[in-house]
Structure formats: C-alpha cells, structure tokens
Amino acid sequence: MAADMRFHLHNFLHPTSHSDSNTAAGRARSDQLRRLITEGTPTPRIAILGAGAAGICMALQLLEHGISSFTIYEKGERVGGTWRDNTYPGAACDVPSHLYSFSFAPKVDWSRKFPEQPEILGYLESLVSKYNLGNHIVFSAEVTEAVWNEERSLWALELSSGATHEAEVVVSGLGQLNRPNIPQIAGLDTFTGTKFHSAQWDHSHDLHGERVAVIGIGASAIQFVPQVAKLAAEITLFQRSVNYVAPKPDRPFTRLQISALKNVPGLRQAYRSSIYWRLEFRFRLMKKGSRLGAMMQRKFGEEVSKMASPNLPTEALVPQYTPGCRRILIANDWYPTLLRPQTRVVTEGVSRITSTGIITESGEEIPVDTIIFGTGFHATDFLAPLQITGRDGQDLNHAWKEGARAFLGLAVSGFPNFFILYGPNTNLGHNSILFMIEQQVGYIREIIDGFVTKGVTSAEVRERSMENFDAEISAALTKTVWNEDCSSWYKNSQGRVTNNWPDYTVAYKQRLAHPDQRDWKTNTASQVLDLE
Numbered sequence: 330m331a332a333d334m335r336f337h338l339h340n341f342l343h344p345t346s347h348s349d350s351n352t353a354a355g356r357a358r359s360d361q362l363r364r365l366i367t368e369g370t371p372t373p374r375i376a377i378l379g380a381g382a383a384g385i386c387m388a389l390q391l392l393e394h395g396i397s398s399f400t401i402y403e404k405g406e407r408v409g410g411t412w413r414d415n416t417y418p419g420a421a422c423d424v425p426s427h428l429y430s431f432s433f434a435p436k437v438d439w440s441r442k443f444p445e446q447p448e449i450l451g452y453l454e455s456l457v458s459k460y461n462l463g464n465h466i467v468f469s470a471e472v473t474e475a476v477w478n479e480e481r482s483l484w485a486l487e488l489s490s491g492a493t494h495e496a497e498v499v500v501s502g503l504g505q506l507n508r509p510n511i512p513q514i515a516g517l518d519t520f521t522g523t524k525f526h527s528a529q530w531d532h533s534h535d536l537h538g539e540r541v542a543v544i545g546i547g548a549s550a551i552q553f554v555p556q557v558a559k560l561a562a563e564i565t566l567f568q569r570s571v572n573y574v575a576p577k578p579d580r581p582f583t584r585l586q587i588s589a590l591k592n593v594p595g596l597r598q599a600y601r602s603s604i605y606w607r608l609e610f611r612f613r614l615m616k617k618g619s620r621l622g623a624m625m626q627r628k629f630g631e632e633v634s635k636m637a638s639p640n641l642p643t644e645a646l647v648p649q650y651t652p653g654c655r656r657i658l659i660a661n662d663w664y665p666t667l668l669r670p671q672t673r674v675v676t677e678g679v680s681r682i683t684s685t686g687i688i689t690e691s692g693e694e695i696p697v698d699t700i701i702f703g704t705g706f707h708a709t710d711f712l713a714p715l716q717i718t719g720r721d722g723q724d725l726n727h728a729w730k731e732g733a734r735a736f737l738g739l740a741v742s743g744f745p746n747f748f749i750l751y752g753p754n755t756n757l758g759h760n761s762i763l764f765m766i767e768q769q770v771g772y773i774r775e776i777i778d779g780f781v782t783k784g785v786t787s788a789e790v791r792e793r794s795m796e797n798f799d800a801e802i803s804a805a806l807t808k809t810v811w812n813e814d815c816s817s818w819y820k821n822s823q824g825r826v827t828n829n830w831p832d833y834t835v836a837y838k839q840r841l842a843h844p845d846q847r848d849w850k851t852n853t854a855s856q857v858l859d860l861e
C-alpha cells in the first residue's frame with residue numbers, strides 16, 4: 330500500500346516523466362545495463378529515422394542508459410523536424426512552454442508563456458550540442474526502404490542516395506505531420522504568380538502590397554494569416570471549414586519570473602505539473618456528449634456571431650460541429666484580422682486556378698498575386714512513402730491500407746524490432762505530444778535493454794495483443810467527438826480516426842510503464858522465448 334501510494338505521489342508530482350525514470354527499480358535496471366555494457370556485452374545497432382523531437386528524445390534516452398550504438402538518419406540538413414520546417418511568420422506552439430520540453434532535459438528559461446518556433450528549434454538544437462548527438466546524425470540521408478532479414482534478425486536499409494546500411498533495431502521518429510499536403514486543384518500549374526505551402530515558406534518573397542489568397546484555414550493559417558494581413562493589400566481566405574478559436578493567454582515572462590522559475594527549488598516543476606494537469610482535464614471536452622462541450626458550443630456561437638456582417642457571414646464564424654471534433658485553436662489576433670476591411674472570407678470551395686487568380690465554385694474569379702497553402706499535411710499516411718517489408722515479405726503500407734494501426738501506437742505484428750514514435754492513435758487534442766513521445770521512448774528503450782541484458786535478438790508484438798488493443802481503441806474512439814460529423818486530419822478517407830489517442834494521457838502513461846512480456850514474442854540467439 331505504501332509503495333503504491335508512493336507510485337501515485339511520484340506520478341502526481343512528476344506527471345510527465347516516464348514511470349521507469351527516477352525510481353529505485355529503474356535505476357537498478359539501468360545500473361545493470363551499464364555494467365554489462367562496460368564488461369563488453371554488445372549492444373544492438375539502432376537506426377533512428379528523423380532528427381526531430383522524437384528522434385532526439387530516443388537518442389538521448391539511449392545515451393542516458395549507456396547505449397551509443399545508434400545512428401540518426403535525417404533527410405534534411407538540420408535537426409528540429411517540424412520546428413525546422415515550419416518557419417512561417419507567427420509559427421508558435423499552443424502548448425505552454427514549460428510543458429514543451431522533455432522532463433529529463435527541461436529548458437528552464439523560456440522567454441514567454443507559449444513558445445515561438447525559433448525558441449523551440451533553439452531548444453532542440455541545444456540538446457543536440459549539449460549531449461554531442463551531432464556525431465550520431467547523418468544529414469541529407471532519407472531512408473526510403475527497410476527490409477527485415479529474418480535469418481540475420483536485422484533490417485536492411487536503403488537511402489535515397491542508393492547507400493545501404495544495416496541495423497538490428499529501427500525506430501521511426503518521422504511523426505505525423507512531415508509531408509505537406511498541396512491539393513491537386515485544376516489549373517494550379519498554370520498560375521504565374523508565387524505559390525508555396527506554409528511548411529515551405531518562401532521567405533525571399535515580399536508580400537507587401539500584394540493580393541494574397543490563403544487556401545485552407547487550420548492551426549497553421551490562424552497563426553500566419555494575421556502576420557500576412559499586416560503586409561498584404563488584400564487577403565482572401567478560402568475557409569472551407571470553420572474553427573473554434575479561443576483566446577491565447579500568452580505574454581512574455583518578466584525577468585523576475587524567468588529568474589524564479591530557473592532558480593527557486595521546486596517552482597518550475599510545480600508550474601510544469603500544474604500546466605500538465607490543467608490540460609489533462611480538458612480531455613473531458615473530447616468525450617462525446619460532454620456538458621462542457623455543449624456549453625462551450627452555445628457560448629462560442631453567441632459571442633462570435635456578434636461579429637457577423639454582410640462581409641463576414643455567420644457561417645464563416647460559427648462552427649456547426651462539437652468543439653474538439655477539429656482541433657480547438659488559440660489566438661488573440663484571429664478575429665481582429667477577419668474584421669479588417671482588407672480581409673475577405675470565402676466559404677465556398679475553389680473550383681480551379683487560372684494564370685492570374687482563383688475561380689470559386691460559384692464561378693467568381695478572384696485575381697491574386699500569391700497563393701499560400703495552409704492545407705496541412707498527409708497526416709493519415711504515417712510512414713509513407715517509406716517502404717517497409719517485414720517478416721514473410723509483409724508490406725506495412727499494404728497492411729495499413731484501411732488505416733494505420735499499431736499496438737500502443739508503436740509496434741506492428743509482423744514487423745519485429747521496428748518501433749514507431751508518435752505513431753497511429755497517439756496524437757492529442759488536449760495535451761503535449763512530447764509527453765506521449767517520452768512515454769513511448771521509455772517503453773521502447775526497455776525492450777532494447779533486453780537485447781543487452783537477456784540476449785534478445787528480436788522482439789515482435791503478438792498479433793492477439795495487437796488485435797485486442799485495436800478493438801479497445803476502436804470502441805473508445807466511438808465515445809469521442811472526433812468521429813462526429815466534421816472534417817479533420819484525425820480521420821482517414823474511410824472515416825477511421827487513425828491519429829488520436831482516445832483517453833487521458835495518464836492512462837497512456839500507465840499502459841507504457843513497462844512492456845508486458847505477454848504482449849511480446851522474443852527470440853534470443855539460441856531459442857524462441859515464448860513467454861505466454
């Protein structure tokens with residue numbers, strides 16, 4: 330009982346760390362691992378795909394536990410993943426800054442309550458230099474194919490350059506939002522003005538005095554549109570779906586606050602925990618039929634419809650779906666931007682694009698100089714276009730043709746020694762994704778430990794465990810607002826919610842505290858350990 334209470338207290342005070350960290354048992358396991366490695370026990374070669382937040386987290390936790398036999402393959406020329414790519418004006422995170430760092434490597438001096446892209450990228454880069462990760466990263470190295478070799482218990486990797494590598498373990502840190510979606514609109518190629526996607530911002534292009542069109546209004550657009558509107562002569566927003574946009578309680582920290590959060594013992598941890606729990610309770614909104622959601626919908630509608638005018642119709646302001654079905658956005662400058670005389674909101678779709686403008690579905694031609702796509706990412710395709718061939722020639726993209734699914738979001742039966750960070754059904758609508766990544770990394774690392782401590786050569790999730798998990802997730806998803814009637818990147822074309830975790834993150838943390846041997850089929854060099 331006392332031990333149990335300690336567990337709960339630890340988790341309450343340190344809600345964001347993985348359960349195995351800072352515990353006596355975890356330290357003992359780590360010490361044993363280090364001792365074996367020092368005595369010469371070989372460690373597996375680990376290929377980490379992507380040097381974004383997930384890949385960096387995996388690498389740091391391996392190093393922390395004495396494993397350095399890993400390589401990070403990064404297709405770009407810089408680390409940072411989504412925070413390297415998304416440099417659009419106004420790019421920021423809607424998770425408060427003191428929660429947006431790893432519990433084991435916190436940033437103690439955030440400059441404001443909600444972090445902006447340069448500061449987050451700086452944080453990730455600082456981790457790479459502080460822990461000398463640079464020696465482990467190969468840049469301009471996109472892994473295009475991974476093929477499992479059953480006989481040798483390893484993955485053969487091929488890079489876009491044609492180079493080949495081998496690794497016993499592969500960990501994907503590719504994430505869900507790495508491939509920009511530019512819709513195939515008729516005539517797009519004929520447009521003679523400038524066009525670019527929000528994740529590929531053309532900083533060399535001056536938008537001053539231009540007629541700008543933005544196609545697609547989601548989390549990215551509500552951040553860059555207010556900035557673009559300050560420069561453009563006219564801005565036309567093609568907003569097919571309306572968002573709930575709530576106030577953003579953002580401001581810079583004062584020097585005193587920064588100093589206190591950095592220096593007063595326990596203060597930063599208490600602040601971080603309070604942010605976590607505050608966000609965590611918002612999961613209530615994601616549950617179908619929540620009274621809080623109904624109240625928010627009513628109040629939001631009443632407030633926002635007051636802004637309606639002939640130029641800004643109610644349908645451009647008030648969503649008709651339950652809050653949370655699409656991501657709830659936060660900004661203070663969104664509605665003031667909509668009210669500017671230079672802003673026009675078009676709620677109908679785009680019919681086609683000409684050399685000089687955009688033709689709406691009702692046939693109106695709107696001349697524009699620049700088109701910016703705020704049309705999001707190929708979020709439900711997950712690891713594609715990477716070709717992954719597992720045991721018995723199974724193709725992962727084929728296995729996922731009706732929607733990606735994975736045990737705990739991180740492993741797929743038939744694909745031994747292959748782990749996914751921020752995989753299917755691990756995205757959130759209410760809390761920090763770094764939290765989820767940290768739990769996954771702790772769990773995967775414990776499996777990798779077994780390669781050293783138990784001589785494991787391959788670990789594969791059992792099909793039955795995967796099916797049970799899938800059934801559980803599918804049932805839980807029916808109780809969330811995400812499968813209600815709205816369009817969102819959480820669903821694939823068949824309407825399956827492939828991206829989101831349908832529970833509190835505390836529940837996810839508990840599930841990922843330690844791998845349960847009953848879920849895993851493990852081979853060692855000489856035998857198959859069937860622990861069922």
Ligand code: NAP
Pocket residue numbers: 421422423424506512527544545546547548549550552567569570656678679703704705706816817818
């Ligand atoms: P998004 O939320 O998926 O929004 C894309 C928008 O483009 C949607 O409103 C969609 O409308 C529209 N669209 C797509 N194809 C279209 C077409 N052919 N014609 C007209 N409209 C079209 O993408 P995002 O804004 O880039 O954000 C993606 C995710 O990135 C976010 O949800 C969030 O997780 C992350 N993000 C996070 C932050 C943060 O602060 N943490 C900031 C930015 C982004 P329909 O819905 O009608 O299809």
